[in-house]
Amino acid sequence: MMTAAETEGSIGRVEGICPFARTFINEALTNQQACGIIMTTLCDQMRRGFDIVCRGNTPAFLMNVPNTWQNTGVQKLYLEELNRLGRFLTGLGGKAPSNGDLIKIMLEYGSARKFILAAKGHLSSRQYSEAIAKFNQDGKTDIEKHTTGKEILTDGIPLAIIGGPLLREDLCLFDVVESCGGLIVLDATETSERGMCAQFDRRRLHEDPLMELANAYFGSIPDASRRPNNQLYDWFEQKLVCRKVRGIIFRRYVWCDIWHAEFYRLKQRIDLPVLDIDVSGKGEALSARIIQRIQAFVEMLR
Amino acid sequence: MNNGPKQITLEEWDERYMQLQRLGLCEVGYGGVLSRHVQDGDYRLLRLRYDNSAAALRLWNFLLTEEERLHQGRAEGKKIVGTMKDLGTVPVMAYSLDNVVAFYPDGAWWIPCMMELSAGLLEVADSLGIDESFCPVRAMLGAFVTEAHFPIPDMLLCSVGATCDDFSAIAQRLNALGYPILWWEIPHRRNPEPDEAAVRLPGGFLAPQSQVEFVESELERIRAALEKTAGQKLDDESLSAGIKRANKVRKLLAKLRNATFTADICPLPALEMLIAEMLAIHFCSDQDETAAVLKDLVEEVEGRVKEGKGFLDADAARIFWVNPVADLRVMNLLEECGGRICGTEYLFSHALDTIPENLSPMEALARMAIADPMVGSSVDRAQRICADVQRFGSEAVLISRIPGASHCALEGEVICEIVHDKLGLPLVEIEVPVMTDSIRPKLQTQMEALVETVKERRKI
Numbered sequence: 001m002m003t004a005a006e007t008e009g010s011i012g013r014v015e016g017i018c019p020f021a022r023t024f025i026n027e028a029l030t031n032q033q034a035c036g037i038i039m040t041t042l043c044d045q046m047r048r049g050f051d052i053v054c055r056g057n058t059p060a061f062l063m064n065v066p067n068t069w070q071n072t073g074v075q076k077l078y079l080e081e082l083n084r085l086g087r088f089l090t091g092l093g094g095k096a097p098s099n100g101d102l103i104k105i106m107l108e109y110g111s112a113r114k115f116i117l118a119a120k121g122h123l124s125s126r127q128y129s130e131a132i133a134k135f136n137q138d139g140k141t142d143i144e145k146h147t148t149g150k151e152i153l154t155d156g157i158p159l160a161i162i163g164g165p166l167l168r169e170d171l172c173l174f175d176v177v178e179s180c181g182g183l184i185v186l187d188a189t190e191t192s193e194r195g196m197c198a199q200f201d202r203r204r205l206h207e208d209p210l211m212e213l214a215n216a217y218f219g220s221i222p223d224a225s226r227r228p229n230n231q232l233y234d235w236f237e238q239k240l241v242c243r244k245v246r247g248i249i250f251r252r253y254v255w256c257d258i259w260h261a262e263f264y265r266l267k268q269r270i271d272l273p274v275l276d277i278d279v280s281g282k283g284e285a286l287s288a289r290i291i292q293r294i295q296a297f298v299e300m301l302r
Numbered sequence: 303m304n305n306g307p308k309q310i311t312l313e314e315w316d317e318r319y320m321q322l323q324r325l326g327l328c329e330v331g332y333g334g335v336l337s338r339h340v341q342d343g344d345y346r347l348l349r350l351r352y353d354n355s356a357a358a359l360r361l362w363n364f365l366l367t368e369e370e371r372l373h374q375g376r377a378e379g380k381k382i383v384g385t386m387k388d389l390g391t392v393p394v395m396a397y398s399l400d401n402v403v404a405f406y407p408d409g410a411w412w413i414p415c416m417m418e419l420s421a422g423l424l425e426v427a428d429s430l431g432i433d434e435s436f437c438p439v440r441a442m443l444g445a446f447v448t449e450a451h452f453p454i455p456d457m458l459l460c461s462v463g464a465t466c467d468d469f470s471a472i473a474q475r476l477n478a479l480g481y482p483i484l485w486w487e488i489p490h491r492r493n494p495e496p497d498e499a500a501v502r503l504p505g506g507f508l509a510p511q512s513q514v515e516f517v518e519s520e521l522e523r524i525r526a527a528l529e530k531t532a533g534q535k536l537d538d539e540s541l542s543a544g545i546k547r548a549n550k551v552r553k554l555l556a557k558l559r560n561a562t563f564t565a566d567i568c569p570l571p572a573l574e575m576l577i578a579e580m581l582a583i584h585f586c587s588d589q590d591e592t593a594a595v596l597k598d599l600v601e602e603v604e605g606r607v608k609e610g611k612g613f614l615d616a617d618a619a620r621i622f623w624v625n626p627v628a629d630l631r632v633m634n635l636l637e638e639c640g641g642r643i644c645g646t647e648y649l650f651s652h653a654l655d656t657i658p659e660n661l662s663p664m665e666a667l668a669r670m671a672i673a674d675p676m677v678g679s680s681v682d683r684a685q686r687i688c689a690d691v692q693r694f695g696s697e698a699v700l701i702s703r704i705p706g707a708s709h710c711a712l713e714g715e716v717i718c719e720i721v722h723d724k725l726g727l728p729l730v731e732i733e734v735p736v737m738t739d740s741i742r743p744k745l746q747t748q749m750e751a752l753v754e755t756v757k758e759r760r761k762i
Contacts, residue, residue, distance in 0.1 A: 261471035264431025
């Protein structure tokens, strides 16, 4: 999970760029520890960002992630891209895994995901999202680190948050919501459980682990960037009902066209109040503007 | 037939039209006096300056009667295919069928300019949640909802993947409003790996063979869908013939560009050249007529070059223009500032390059589709710009940002850096909204500064 404040860099002044893409690009250009950078084509600004990142000193890789998903051709393309990514990683000094090794690590990750998902009721909404973001970053599930010993709030007006990836400083949004009398019971941002792939099918996993990896990631993560993106709404609606959500916080970055265009559609399709929050990636989660709007939103739902 | 080349107003065109008629002007069905289009609401025409040739008259009348042709096509029982974003590939396939007319709803991005915002399309887009933070192509949504600018297509196709987010998001919005879309994937064009089979694309880029094969498989899906809509077989023979017809247009355009951009004195203004280039994308709904219009323009330009006639002084700054503009008036402004166009990259150079005729037609079209400058990196695009700058002898590069377009935030920086490092030419980046009237002084200052810089450099 990135922190916007750490990433004032060479493209800091470019206008019209999504703050998350800007943060990532600046981080990639200034990071001294990474020996490789991997970006995807899921959004145009990140794809264009690669043109800048790849001219830096760290080897960089752009993975084609198709927007369509309906036919075997694009699934095959995704699989080929995984193989190409593998070659990039071995080129950096990595070792190509045997099928056995791949199965083992997939099972470990599968168990870790299960463990985190099962911990939902035992963590605060912020801790839960933080644990997932941490897992996405390094594959670790040290949930204890995310617990604070504080009593976990279980009452409050149940809310969902949806949008692209969060930055580290955005996590305080969860606290802000709770302090206003709300409770985020569904985090559908990209860095949350929405971004977690489906459980692996054990039989298919042993038959062809790479194929199962592709199926689980490419086939199951609903996102606004998909064309068409009905899966996102199907998934979201089902979760909203399950978790008895009463209001939605629609959090988007300015200049993120993909999410911005979904706001009205979401309002039209889902019969719940929606609060639109646009952020510029400068740690605004605690700004008076946002706090007041969340307060008013929760107040309205009482 | 013509007086000397001159840029004239719409009002002056009325008089010029009568003069041409007296001289025996032969017109095709859509011909007529240009000012009649203002009655359709195209008020921007009143503020533009035009080339005074009969060839230019035909070009403008052809452009401004496209909507009528689409309606006429439907009345004749033809199927209307709306093809979105790929800018050049699908129409070649569609026009290989004899009962299909293809057009780009994307072209609606010029309606707010042409109608000086009177059509209310941007307001409709606003009401659907697509506000001014998006590219002006959002006008397309309004055009669909109002049904006042083109017939609603029988079939809609849209390329996604390595495309701009604005368009993809707007097309998704359209889809959610109930317009079915056949989405097809165009992957980001990458460099082939060291041991990977690669192919040379039209325009000179290299791409992995596997990517070309993938695009070919996507185009096969489109072929099947077109066949279903048209109720006709789209076999390789028809496609090859279609490619030949498209190449005829492209060859004429190459001739026109070469003659215009390399002439000592500018023989055709920037505005008419922009319109002429746009014809290559979808033939303005009539492929044969596109070729005829371009042939007239080529003859006009070649005649002027031969006689040493044209616009501006011979010392006009030779500018390479990057990206299309939402306000056509800006093309006139460049000339008023002492510049002329000598080279362009309007985001569709793949629609100008000749399609290979020595390959299977589907592979040839796949190669063309993946040669799209938007599909590859900005680095590739910059390299192509550099090559064309050298070919046409441009002295400066002007990058025209499209407000809100996802690719414009970062590509300008990459292009500027590469062009500057490689060629050391002056560059300027401007932003052109739908209506530039309020920022005209700013744009004028930027363009004049570029022109002055070019002229100063000549003294060194």
